[in-house]
Amino acid sequence: MAKITLNNLSHSYVPDYTDSDLVLRDINIDWKDGGAYALLGPSGCGKTTLLNIISGLIKPSKGDILFDDKNVTSLNPVERDIAQIFQFPVIYDTMTVYDNLAFPLKNRNLSDTEIDSKVREIAEMLELTSTLNNRASGLTADGKQKISLGRGLVRSDVNVIMFDEPLTVIDPHLKWILRSKLKELHQKINRTMIYVTHDQTEALTFADQVVVMHEGQIVQTGTPVELFEKPKHTFVGYFIGSPGMNILPCQIKNGQINFAGQEIPSNLNIKKNNFQTTQLGIRPEFINFSDKGIPVKIKRVSNTGRHKIIDTECAGGTIKVLSNASTEIPSGSAHINFDKKYTYVYGDNWIIE
Amino acid sequence: MNKTINQKAWFFVVPVFVLVAFNAAIPLMTVVNYSFQETFGNNVFAWEGTRWFKQILLSERFHDALGRQIAFTFIILLIQIPLGIGIALTMPKKGWGVPVCLILMSMPLLIPWNVVGAMWNIFALPDIGFLGYSLNAIGFDFNFTQQPGDAWFTTILMDVWHWTSLVVLLSYAGLNSIQPAYYQAAEIDGASRWATFRYIELPKMKKVLTLAILLRFMDSFMIYTEPFVLTGGGPGNATAFLSIDLVKMALGQFDLGPAAAMSLIYFFIVLLVCWVFYSLMMKNEVKS
Numbered sequence A: 001m002a003k004i005t006l007n008n009l010s011h012s013y014v015p016d017y018t019d020s021d022l023v024l025r026d027i028n029i030d031w032k033d034g035g036a037y038a039l040l041g042p043s044g045c046g047k048t049t050l051l052n053i054i055s056g057l058i059k060p061s062k063g064d065i066l067f068d069d070k071n072v073t074s075l076n077p078v079e080r081d082i083a084q085i086f087q088f089p090v091i092y093d094t095m096t097v098y099d100n101l102a103f104p105l106k107n108r109n110l111s112d113t114e115i116d117s118k119v120r121e122i123a124e125m126l127e128l129t130s131t132l133n134n135r136a137s138g139l140t141a142d143g144k145q146k147i148s149l150g151r152g153l154v155r156s157d158v159n160v161i162m163f164d165e166p167l168t169v170i171d172p173h174l175k176w177i178l179r180s181k182l183k184e185l186h187q188k189i190n191r192t193m194i195y196v197t198h199d200q201t202e203a204l205t206f207a208d209q210v211v212v213m214h215e216g217q218i219v220q221t222g223t224p225v226e227l228f229e230k231p232k233h234t235f236v237g238y239f240i241g242s243p244g245m246n247i248l249p250c251q252i253k254n255g256q257i258n259f260a261g262q263e264i265p266s267n268l269n270i271k272k273n274n275f276q277t278t279q280l281g282i283r284p285e286f287i288n289f290s291d292k293g294i295p296v297k298i299k300r301v302s303n304t305g306r307h308k309i310i311d312t313e314c315a316g317g318t319i320k321v322l323s324n325a326s327t328e329i330p331s332g333s334a335h336i337n338f339d340k341k342y343t344y345v346y347g348d349n350w351i352i353e
Numbered sequence B: 001m002n003k004t005i006n007q008k009a010w011f012f013v014v015p016v017f018v019l020v021a022f023n024a025a026i027p028l029m030t031v032v033n034y035s036f037q038e039t040f041g042n043n044v045f046a047w048e049g050t051r052w053f054k055q056i057l058l059s060e061r062f063h064d065a066l067g068r069q070i071a072f073t074f075i076i077l078l079i080q081i082p083l084g085i086g087i088a089l090t091m092p093k094k095g096w097g098v099p100v101c102l103i104l105m106s107m108p109l110l111i112p113w114n115v116v117g118a119m120w121n122i123f124a125l126p127d128i129g130f131l132g133y134s135l136n137a138i139g140f141d142f143n144f145t146q147q148p149g150d151a152w153f154t155t156i157l158m159d160v161w162h163w164t165s166l167v168v169l170l171s172y173a174g175l176n177s178i179q180p181a182y183y184q185a186a187e188i189d190g191a192s193r194w195a196t197f198r199y200i201e202l203p204k205m206k207k208v209l210t211l212a213i214l215l216r217f218m219d220s221f222m223i224y225t226e227p228f229v230l231t232g233g234g235p236g237n238a239t240a241f242l243s244i245d246l247v248k249m250a251l252g253q254f255d256l257g258p259a260a261a262m263s264l265i266y267f268f269i270v271l272l273v274c275w276v277f278y279s280l281m282m283k284n285e286v287k288s
Helices: A047-055 A097-106 A112-125 A141-153 A172-189 A200-206 A224-229 A234-239 B007-035 B051-058 B060-090 B097-110 B113-124 B130-137 B148-176 B180-188 B193-204 B206-221 B225-230 B242-252 B256-287
Strands: A004-012 A022-031 A036-040 A062-067 A082-085 A160-164 A192-197 A209-214 A217-222 A246-249 A251-253 A256-259 A262-264 A278-282 A287-290 A294-303 A307-314 A317-324 A333-338 A344-347 B037-039 B045-047
Touching (some): A004 A047, A022 A047, A022 A217, A036 A047, A047 A082, A047 A160, A047 A192, A082 A141, A082 B180, A097 A112, A097 A141, A112 A141, A112 A172, A172 A192, A192 A200, A200 A224, A209 A224, A209 A234, A217 A234, A287 A317, A307 A333, B007 B037, B007 B256, B037 B256, B060 B148, B060 B206, B060 B256, B097 B148, B113 B130, B113 B225, B148 B225, B180 B193, B193 B206, B206 B256, B242 B256
Parallel strands (some): A036 A209, A082 A160
Antiparallel strands (some): A004 A022, A209 A217, A246 A278, A251 A256, A256 A262, A278 A344, A294 A307, A294 A333, A307 A317, B037 B045
């Protein structure tokens, strides 16, 4: 077990790189020992590259990786003592389930009795005991992925266990089961776990701390609640939540927000105003209909069962509003108010505080 | 859905039927015809029953040729399969080396059989050939036209040169289809280079290797042109493999009956081995 520190990490897949070749830029992370963390971002944001750098499969172009303050940047995956589970199940076709689980231990020259007790313990945990003597290649996709998980979990000495979108190939109803199993395992064995995914539900339910990545950069690190209530970057606002945050063009005049010709009340005190673009961010959950306020036209109401999502038109753009399913929605013209506690302003996409 | 029944459609099959009849069925039946009869030409035939089959199966000459054939096929498989896998493992996976290696590897496969035979004949001649002359110059008494061992050595070397590439290309294709995650997982599991080969690369190459072995078995078991040009089956009968012996019997001695019987036995051996091999392969496939 170890705490993990990443210092000014940058990476490019080309040897002589310029700034535009970077797939990761200036990554700084401090992860506590025994925590559950998620790397969340869309495809191509660099999260898998970052994971492979932490595991040692890729050497970073710049920066350092520290496990418990020990620099491991030049060490290979075996020396770093980590476990990694991949997107697609990786199993050794010709071996039985038992031999698959025992393989990482055999390579580390453990005694047979030790191997046997560990393998049986993990098999029990993952409900693989009944298939231990079967050929691994005959299993279903989720059975195979359980073996991959098992091979990662079987070693008790690993510094960190990393998951690279491990539930992609699993059926939706099994996803829930395996995900809660992982959470349960984390509580039981208390090892540092890093989970890479593009699925916000997976990230938010698994992790204590979520790192949101966008175009090779970390845009925000925080608890699921922080990411939801106070997105530090427009991308976080838009990527987390369903529907995402409303990002509306606005002006700053005398420290006040001006949107659609109206002054928007907020708790902010904006001093700096030297941005190319300024935008107002408000989550659909924090908008109410009222008698006065910003005039909008109701365009469409979709009912999801628990909520109503209302598309409104205002100043040539769309503002989404989320209400309870029981709320009466005015038709035609209406007025809306923003909850000023959750109204934020973004200068060049970063929050202004 | 109601299908219209139209027997006229059978006419479309006629061209293929005729083609197959003339290039496979009729010649094969002619051979069957010869194998049960005695003929002295002029379309005069006499029924002999299974006499030729008995004669061939009991003849020492056939046993010797079959023995030589099995030994040859076994040796070249034993050399070419591991060598081919070995070369494929060391070939580059990306960069300019890939096309260079692939072209170099394909070259021997593009050379016509009799040219290969002629090339190696000249190459190995003890007086003027580079290989033969060099071997003698460094003290080996090498003469493939006189000594059976040298003739075998040259024939096997020629076949290895000509056909190992096929195994290399198939293995290379098999290796390239392995997802990088497998290597990464093996690295993380702490697998040695040998374990990675044994548990990842070899199982993933199983299909292409089965194909490679099957193709190399059939080709080498039916080999004719190259040894015919290189050694002509000699010295004596040292390199007279089955098909060389068969042609000697059929066209050299004009023993059409025994030659036809031998062709059929030969054909059935190839068919049997391929069938057994294929069934074993499929049986494993179903199990896994």
